[in-house]
Amino acid sequence: MKQFDVAIIGLGSMGSFAALELAKRKLSVIGFDKYSPPHEEGSHGGDTRAFRTVYTEHPNYVPLIKRSLQIWDSLAEEWDLPLLTRSGVISIGDPQSELIKGIVQSASVYNLELQKLNSVEIHKQFPALKPPEEFIGLIDCEAGLIDVPLAITNALKQARQLGADLRINQPALEWTSNKEDIFIDTNQEKISAKKLLVTAGALTSEILASLDLPLVIRRQVLAWFKPYRSELFSPDCLPIFAFAPRGFYGFPNIGGGGVKIAHHERGDPLLGYPVKVPPVDEKDLNSLISDVSKFIPSLINPDQDPLKQIVKAKTCLYVMTPDGHCIIDRDPHNDEIIFATGFSGHGFKFSPVIAEALADLVTAEVTSLPIDFLSMKGRF
Numbered sequence: 344m345k346q347f348d349v350a351i352i353g354l355g356s357m358g359s360f361a362a363l364e365l366a367k368r369k370l371s372v373i374g375f376d377k378y379s380p381p382h383e384e385g386s387h388g389g390d391t392r393a394f395r396t397v398y399t400e401h402p403n404y405v406p407l408i409k410r411s412l413q414i415w416d417s418l419a420e421e422w423d424l425p426l427l428t429r430s431g432v433i434s435i436g437d438p439q440s441e442l443i444k445g446i447v448q449s450a451s452v453y454n455l456e457l458q459k460l461n462s463v464e465i466h467k468q469f470p471a472l473k474p475p476e477e478f479i480g481l482i483d484c485e486a487g488l489i490d491v492p493l494a495i496t497n498a499l500k501q502a503r504q505l506g507a508d509l510r511i512n513q514p515a516l517e518w519t520s521n522k523e524d525i526f527i528d529t530n531q532e533k534i535s536a537k538k539l540l541v542t543a544g545a546l547t548s549e550i551l552a553s554l555d556l557p558l559v560i561r562r563q564v565l566a567w568f569k570p571y572r573s574e575l576f577s578p579d580c581l582p583i584f585a586f587a588p589r590g591f592y593g594f595p596n597i598g599g600g601g602v603k604i605a606h607h608e609r610g611d612p613l614l615g616y617p618v619k620v621p622p623v624d625e626k627d628l629n630s631l632i633s634d635v636s637k638f639i640p641s642l643i644n645p646d647q648d649p650l651k652q653i654v655k656a657k658t659c660l661y662v663m664t665p666d667g668h669c670i671i672d673r674d675p676h677n678d679e680i681i682f683a684t685g686f687s688g689h690g691f692k693f694s695p696v697i698a699e700a701l702a703d704l705v706t707a708e709v710t711s712l713p714i715d716f717l718s719m720k721g722r723f
């Protein structure tokens with residue numbers, strides 16, 4: 344049986360970067376994925392992710408954001424690829440909304456750069472956006488847009504070049520452990536490793552069943568619209584935008600592929616997951632069209648059926664924890680098993696820094712990165 348220092352189950356967002364980081368640290372790594380990342384079956388589908396630098400969710404994210412940004416930039420330079428494009432993000436809402444209040448507070452506490460616009464100024468600077476009169480906009484100038492397929496494909500490629508043995512379309516079906524080793528069984532082979540890293544996204548609860556993790560899987564819908572006034576939606580004249588009501592957000596028309604639109608605060612829980620994820624239906628799309636008409640009316644041609652202006656639509660999974668923060672911890676029954684899950688719809692930007700933290704936990708007792716607040720202790 345082949346033996347490794349570390350085995351990884353799940354090579355998506357976190358697992359691909361963890362494989363790279365562990366291979367860089369010269370460990371022998373084997374990794375498995377049920378599909379072939381990047382793919383549309385988990386939490387990283389939909390082409391792009393926003394990288395916000397003004398973070399309202401918890402103060403400890405700020406140092407993680409800073410470190411993550413450094414790594415994204417250095418990987419982009421090393422690989423000569425546009426992994427993270429500084430597009431900016433504009434958040435728009437009533438000044439009393441949680442979104443706007445949270446951003447103002449976070450920016451002032453951490454001295455982060457923000458540009459403030461009133462409703463008229465927003466529409467003047469970004470004619471695609473039409474906020475109600477009382478709304479204001481805050482631009483996070485350092486924020487950007489991550490190319491997900493480029494990031495995952497290259498993290499896996501570089502990890503392989505450094506010697507990681509990465510198996511795609513090969514699910515880890517079963518694992519067992521004794522005092523010394525962990526054994527993983529796929530339908531093709533059995534291997535052993537000293538440590539196990541579980542980064543299996545929505546399927547982590549299934550793999551670590553004895554932990555009874557408090558995860559809820561939510562089905563999110565993404566739709567790409569062919570813009571009617573296309574000149575207003577190109578990435579040179581429109582940043583990523585987010586409106587406070589219902590967490591309605593979108594990306595500019597990248598590469599002419601359509602304007603991606605979604606709701607952060609909607610999404611049906613998929614009870615008893617793993618279950619079949621219902622495909623996108625007309626009800627999902629009509630709820631998006633309703634906010635498009637309100638906030639970005641020039642996206643759709645008023646003389647045509649809006650449903651026919653949608654070029655594609657997909658589902659993607661949020662893996663929610665009760666408090667919206669991810670969980671990074673060791674299995675309380677076995678210290679050699681480390682896991683990271685429950686990224687609650689905002690994890691992708693952290694992938695490279697989470698990978699560093701996970702590699703620290705694999706190679707040492709602790710990490711100097713401030714991730715204690717993400718352990719399970721006292722939270723649930």
Ligand SMILES: Cc1cc2nc3c(=O)[nH]c(=O)nc-3n(C[C@H](O)[C@H](O)[C@H](O)COP(=O)(O)OP(=O)(O)OC[C@H]3O[C@@H](n4cnc5c(N)ncnc54)[C@H](O)[C@@H]3O)c2cc1C
Nearest residue numbers: 353355356357376377385386393515544659686690691692
């Ligand atoms: C619609 C949507 C929009 C989002 N927007 C943003 C955003 O703008 N900014 C941001 O930072 N984050 C965002 N996120 C969140 C971010 O994408 C996720 O937090 C992140 O992708 C989670 O990564 P993961 O590694 O946990 O899961 P995944 O990337 O899904 O990886 C898990 C992997 O495990 C594999 N796997 C599962 N079971 C097994 C098994 N038994 N054997 C082998 N492999 C297995 C799966 O095939 C999968 O490849 C968004 C998420 C969604 C759904």
